[in-house]
Amino acid sequence: MKKHNFSAGPAILPESVKKKAAAAALNYRNKGLSLMEMSHRSDDFTKILETTESLVRELLSVSDDYAVLFLTGGASTQFFMSALNMFNSKDQVGYLDTGTWSAKAIKEAQHYCDLKVLASSKEKNYTSVPRDYKIPSRMKYVHLTSNNTVFGTQIKKWPKTKALFVADMSSDIFSRKLNINDFGLIYAGAQKNVGPAGVSLVIVKKKLLGRAGRHIPTMLDYRTHIAKGSAFNTPPVFPIYVTMLNLLWIKSKGGVKAMEARNKAKAKMLYDEIDNNPLFQGTVAKRDRSVMNVTFLLKDAKLDKKFLSKCKKAGIVGIKGHRSVGGFRASMYNAMELSSVKKLVSVMKSM
C-alpha cells in the first residue's frame, strides 16, 4: 500500500530519488561496486561532490562570494560552529527565540559573542513569531530559525536590518526563494528538505571568516573545509549522493520557484480544511503558519485515537505531533505530492 509520509524528519524523498539511490547502493554505474565502497577521492565521487555544489549554487543563486560546504554533525553542530567561526567575542549578535531549535542555538552561541535575545515567543509556547522588536544599528548579525519545525511557525517576512542574517534553515531551505546576499551564513541539516540524514549544508560568505580572534580546532574551522572542497576528511559519501539526486529532482520540477508554488498549494489545502472542519483547529497564529510543518489539534482529544487509526488505514504515517506540543503535525516537504495532502484531508472530512 502506498504510504503518505508526513514525518518531520528524516523525511520524505521522491520515489525516483530512492530508486536511483537503491541502484547506486548495489552497483554504482555498472562498476561492480557499491557507491558506499568507493573512495571519496575517486573521480566518480569528486564529480558527485562538484555536481552537488553546483546544483546548490544554481538552485539558490549563490555567488562565488560564498562557499558551499557539506559537513557532518547535523544542524546541532552548526549552533556552535557558526558562532565559533563567525563571531568575535565582542560582536553584538541578536538571536530571535522562536522555538526549541532557536533556544538550543542561543544556548550554544552565547559563549562566543555578545549575544542579545531580540525577542522570544517562549511564554506563548512559541505559537507565533515575535514582530515588535528593534534591531540595534550596531548589531552585526541576526540569527533566525527560518522555520520552526516543532511548533509549525515560519518567518514569512525577514526583518529589516543592515545586519547580516545567520539562519538555521534546516526545515525550509529549497522550499522558497531567498536573497542569499542578505545572509552571512545559512545552515541546514539535510534530513528534512535536502536529502537523507548524515550531512549538513552550510553556505557561508567567505570574507566574514578569519575574524573570530580565537583558536578554532581544525575540523571545526570552515576554512579547513573550504580549502579542501568539503573533502578534508572522509565526507558522508552516500548522503551527499542522495542529496545530489534530490537537488536534480528539484531542478527537473522547475527549481525553487516551482517548489514554492507547490508548497503553498499543499499548505492552503490543509489549512483550509483545519479552518473549515469544526472538529479541528490550528495551534499557531494564522499569519505565522508554516508552509512546511502544519500543527493542529482535534478539539475533542477523545477523538485522537480514532483519527490516528483512520490515518493508519489510509497509509498516512508520521502525523503525530511533537511530544512538546501534542496533537498532530503534518510535515509537507518538497517531495510530498498534493495527492497525499488530499488523502489526509479526506480522512479529516470522514471524521
Ligand SMILES: *Cc1c(COP(=O)(O)O)cnc(C)c1O
Ligand atoms: C531538525 C532541526 C535541527 C536539528 O538538526 P540535527 O541535524 O538533528 O542536528 C535544527 N534546527 C531545525 C530548524 C530543525 O528542524
